[in-house]
Amino acid sequence: MMNPQMVMYEEELAQLQATTDKLLRDSRSQTILLVDKNGQMIVTSGGSTDLDTTSLSSLVAGNVAATGGIAQVIREDEFTGQFHEGKDISVHMTLVARRIILVVLFGKETTHGLVRLRVRKAIGELTSVFEALERKAAEQSPQQNVFAEITDDDIDNLFND
Amino acid sequence: MSFINYSAREINCKLVYYGPGLCGKTTNLQFIYTKTKEDAKGKMISLATETERTLFFDFLPLNLGSIRGFKTRFHLYTVPGQVFYDASRKLILKGVDGVCFVADSQEERMEANLESLDNLRYNLQEQGYDLDQLPYVIQYNKRDLPNAMPIPELSAALNPNKVPEYEAAAVDGTGVFETLKALAKQVLNELRKGTT
Numbered sequence: 001m002m003n004p005q006m007v008m009y010e011e012e013l014a015q016l017q018a019t020t021d022k023l024l025r026d027s028r029s030q031t032i033l034l035v036d037k038n039g040q041m042i043v044t045s046g047g048s049t050d051l052d053t054t055s056l057s058s059l060v061a062g063n064v065a066a067t068g069g070i071a072q073v074i075r076e077d078e079f080t081g082q083f084h085e086g087k088d089i090s091v092h093m094t095l096v097a098r099r100i101i102l103v104v105l106f107g108k109e110t111t112h113g114l115v116r117l118r119v120r121k122a123i124g125e126l127t128s129v130f131e132a133l134e135r136k137a138a139e140q141s142p143q144q145n146v147f148a149e150i151t152d153d154d155i156d157n158l159f160n161d
Numbered sequence: 162m163s164f165i166n167y168s169a170r171e172i173n174c175k176l177v178y179y180g181p182g183l184c185g186k187t188t189n190l191q192f193i194y195t196k197t198k199e200d201a202k203g204k205m206i207s208l209a210t211e212t213e214r215t216l217f218f219d220f221l222p223l224n225l226g227s228i229r230g231f232k233t234r235f236h237l238y239t240v241p242g243q244v245f246y247d248a249s250r251k252l253i254l255k256g257v258d259g260v261c262f263v264a265d266s267q268e269e270r271m272e273a274n275l276e277s278l279d280n281l282r283y284n285l286q287e288q289g290y291d292l293d294q295l296p297y298v299i300q301y302n303k304r305d306l307p308n309a310m311p312i313p314e315l316s317a318a319l320n321p322n323k324v325p326e327y328e329a330a331a332v333d334g335t336g337v338f339e340t341l342k343a344l345a346k347q348v349l350n351e352l353r354k355g356t357t
Contacts, residue, residue: 005164
């Protein structure tokens with residue numbers, strides 16, 4: 001398979017959360033999301049509770065996939081950044097480690113320039129966490145994985161409603 | 162590509178409904194959405210044209226409950242069935258964990274079924290997947306229509322490897338959950354197998 005399974009552990013999640021929380025403050029933005037290219041949300045910072053992050057993550061991934069498709073058609077390697085300008089809220093998206101999308105939602109309290117600057121700084125930190133995560137997942141022995149112990153009954157029970 | 166979050170104790174998997182135009186992929190998701198309890202589903206998103214044909218994808222997040230203390234979440238996607246949206250279909254297959262091929266049982270759609278199935282296999286290959294290695298089920302939809310072909314004929318043409326197959330009439334929900342459950346089970350089994 002081209003895409004290895006993605007795993008997330010407590011230690012790395014805490015590091016990612018700390019980085020995005022700092023980015024949220026430094027860039028004076030409203031919400032930050034880390035989403036994998038398949039639309040799975042990994043981390044969120046800030047944001048109101050009524051923000052539908054699941055839908056947002058799926059749409060962001062679709063958007064990045066579509067732009068990636070455009071890049072292929074015009075023989076560009078990849079568009080690493082995207083910007084959507086809104087009346088009240090704008091969205092800045094950047095690719096991290098080629099498989100993660102950093103999404104920053106910001107309003108009038110800040111500027112696109114500041115967001116871009118702070119994002120650039122945060123990307124280095126995020127990239128090293130994701131690289132460490134990949135190494136860790138590759139080293140993990142199968143026995144450590146809890147899913148090896150799933151029984152048929154466990155699976156059947158999921159559907160008994 | 163499932164996403165296992167040990168920190169949040171969650172498993173996330175991606176299921177894709179594939180098939181020719183107007184075979185009922187979106188109808189499958191709509192039925193699942195209407196019959197699922199509020200706390201077990203997220204918002205259903207449909208990126209469709211003004212005439213309600215799928216333009217990019219439909220998306221429905223489902224929470225199936227816990228397994229060994231891990232919340233299992235399934236993200237259901239449909240692809241646009243119309244032939245000329247092939248570039249979009251390829252994108253949606255990225256990171257797929259399981260595929261449901263929705264066939265249109267009507268005789269006049271047989272060629273479209275075969276073309277779509279070939280297209281599925283080809284597009285998966287392009288992404289580095291082999292359909293024969295993936296969790297995969299087939300649904301024969303529109304069984305309620307008078308011109309539906311007999312199952313043995315459909316099966317012989319579309320299911321040479323005898324993967325699990327289900328009859329359905331997605332418009333009234335017949336067979337919809339059976340198909341979903343069978344696919345979800347295969348995906349979870351694969352997760353288990355992959356670790357042993």
